[in-house]
Amino acid sequence: MRPVELNESIRRSLAELVGYADELRDLDQALGDGDLGVTISLGANAVIESLTTLADDATPAEIAKTCAKAFANANPSTMAALVAGGLLAGSKTWAGLTEIGTADAGRFIRAAGENIGQRGKTQIGDKTILDAIMPAADALEVASDGTSGLDAAIAGAERAVVETRDLQSRRGRASWMQERSIGLQDPGATAFWRYLESWRAAESVAAKGKELA
Amino acid sequence: MRPVELNESIRRSLAELVGYADELRDLDQALGDGDLGVTISLGANAVIESLTTLADDATPAEIAKTCAKAFANANPSTMAALVAGGLLAGSKTWAGLTEIGTADAGRFIRAAGENIGQRGKTQIGDKTILDAIMPAADALEVASDGTSGLDAAIAGAERAVVETRDLQSRRGRASWMQERSIGLQDPGATAFWRYLESWRAAESVAAKGKELA
Amino acid sequence: MKKIINEPDRFVDEMIEGILLAHPDLVKTPGTDPRVLVRADAPLAGRVGILTGGGSGHLPLFKGYVGMGLCSGVAIGNVFSSPSSQQIFEATKAISGGAGVLYLYGNYGGDVFNFDLAGDLAELEDIPTQTVVGRDDVASQPNERKTDRRGVAGIFFAYKAAGAAAERGDTLEEVAAIAEDVVEHTATMGVGLSPTIFPTTGAKSFDLPEGEMEIGIGIHGEPGIHRGPLETADAIADRLVTALIADLDLTAGDRVAVLVNGLGATPLEELYVLYRRVHQILTGLNISIAKKYVGEYATSLEMAGASISFLKVNDARLALLQAPAKSPFFEEV
């Protein structure tokens, strides 16, 4: 994928993601403070806006950094800061690349996840976004092609999201609910899974659009 | 009436007056802050208590001063201070007296009323306690005997109380209601009228008691 | 009732106990009646004493303004009701340093008559007293009847100025004249959004439908001059400031001290939103703000709402506001 395509794909997927804002708000309402819907919609729109004005010759790493900056400041919160930090860490794995493939995406996501884990002092099983990120990174890194890689990443993330329901939250606001957090699905993990789904949906629409054209 | 009789009569009448506390509370609720019921019942009980322990050789003036002090401090308020000040002023008209008659009562009440008028910067027609006090003083001063004097005083006070309904309050908390005060009966004037009625009721019960004995 | 209290009847006494335990260096009870509170260093020989008093439920009014450069003592009543003349008299004796005592309190019948009675008692003991009543609530009476107005938050200015004058050794006549001058140039108007709940009865101080406001409400819930749908902060500020400017006859070039006061439940954030607009209006009219106070200065327990007070200042009044003062609730250095 070349930078211009990457830029467009990110924008399309984020436009799609905004449709999940209410779901994320409700999940965060049950387990936290309910602001995740706002964080995601304001964040997505801010990223779309800054990518729209980004120069065509921006590298993939520059695109990722632009996303980080816009997402961080749109609606500051745990998710905004962790995702922004993750994007910056991921962008380092793209240094020098002018095009990116499926494995590059996997490396990016792994680096982002590791950064989030460090910053958040979190491990898999703590019932956070990390639980969904890592299986997706695994899937993409070993995938034979983009489509199957994405499908596997989505499947892995979804499984992890479902599994968060049985876990007790060990990090962030949700952890204050202690045992009462068990039974509720982690909003951050869900957000990541929905983002992957949004990417797939947006790509298939775009592909159909190209076929028709 | 000798001092000991006076002391007893005051106590009996105040015990009777407490029965009007709810009426006075409701009137003051409509036109003011609703504390007049409490002022009257706490005040009456405080006076009864201090008269009970007063020496038998106390003069009528001393009895009046004792009432003033007890009433002033029981539930401080407009009524407590005005009535206490009035009682002190009245007590001066009893200086040297060892027994008091109907005309003495009239002079006492006039002096009390004048003091209240001065302190309260009030005139008859301002819709205050003064409106009921002055007709009672008039009636007692010219009365041929105690019973008819009291009846006339009560009739005069009652008439004045009824007339307060059509007046606009010009003093105190009620005056803030401006035109909205018209139609409502003045609680302070009512209290004075009810006190005279309480005196009559208590005396007639006492007289019956003596007959039976 | 959402109150952190014990026996409702003990509310006032326990609150005073708490103040005394917290600030023994600043205030004391001179005798056995806990409802009489005076400066820890009272009486100050040769200085005019300033006595205030009134009902409880208005902290920092009245007991919060007892201290250096402010009032010398306070007589404390039950929630929203007057102290007794006896308590006022006790307080008078406790702060009398030989130069007389100024009675300075808000214009409410119960307080007036009890202070007057106490003044008579003080006279018998050769303590000269003078009286100045705060009467700043412009909503309570039109300008022609301004001496009949209720006293609300603006009395703070009179405490500050008279307290500074007493502290520097002015005579009773001088201190009274300063208090009177400040009262004369003070105007306040408030807005109420929700009532106080009386701790003893659970009753509300007034009834206001959800979503409505009452402009000109008194600090005990006394009726105001306009009731209607809740407006924006700017619209409310416009209403209040317009009334105050008219009442004090302020024009370009004048200087004022501004007090934006919270009535209890209204957050400090909202008081700053109000202050912002007040500042904009006054600056726009070329009226300068020589001193400002934003916070809770005279409350009504948990009533939601605010009031705005202006004191028109000249050099003399401003200097008195700037003089040092220290009480449990107010400090100027």
Added chain:
Amino acid sequence: MKKIINEPDRFVDEMIEGILLAHPDLVKTPGTDPRVLVRADAPLAGRVGILTGGGSGHLPLFKGYVGMGLCSGVAIGNVFSSPSSQQIFEATKAISGGAGVLYLYGNYGGDVFNFDLAGDLAELEDIPTQTVVGRDDVASQPNERKTDRRGVAGIFFAYKAAGAAAERGDTLEEVAAIAEDVVEHTATMGVGLSPTIFPTTGAKSFDLPEGEMEIGIGIHGEPGIHRGPLETADAIADRLVTALIADLDLTAGDRVAVLVNGLGATPLEELYVLYRRVHQILTGLNISIAKKYVGEYATSLEMAGASISFLKVNDARLALLQAPAKSPFFEEV
């Protein structure tokens, strides 16, 4: 909603505007972002800067503690939400006087990660930072997990002590160590009686049936440790004080600083009723009260309730509390 505001979305900015208009001598906005507020005299060359920050709705937290002997600057978020890393970074630059910057704020994920990100940015510009988070709410985690606790009103003690240390010229390491030491010896527990209403959505911060209380509630309405019928002030004080004494392991002969803090709508009168009981309990246990604060120090808009904080003091900590300080909302002379 019973709020004196204009457009809910403009609430925070207008409040900051009000603060800047009211206190231009004390605070300023160094750049173009109104959400960054610093001391009027910032940066102080050669002095450690102290930066705090967090969501709005807690006045005087956080922006009220910017001033001499306290914090040097603050980054301000929306109601109950974190400022952005960019704002924190801007504030860092504005207060950096060459001796490094201490980040001192309450332990909430959003704040932590945004301050951390900002710290990374500061490092790139050669501004050394260190971080100490307030984590005093004993109800939020048991003692074994105390580093995960939420930060509430007790951070005031850390501001005061670290601010005094920075003011006298301590190094970044020293200032951070002092803040850490104070945080380590601070414990707070609160009680909530009614929720905050969010200005933007009109939603409540928590649901509590009429007549109930929640012990251990957080300042954003986070769940506490006990919900039940509203108890007396003394019973509530007993619950809170018992938990604090156990957590700080206080015994006879120890000295503490006490902060009785109102959460917004609770009247000052009630805080003194609480203080009275706290004083009685501590005195009874022969724990002495070296310093006390009663009032609104960290609120939650119009939430009804209160919190009690203890700082176990030694001579060093007490001296730092007693050092002079001056901000729009706090003064120690």
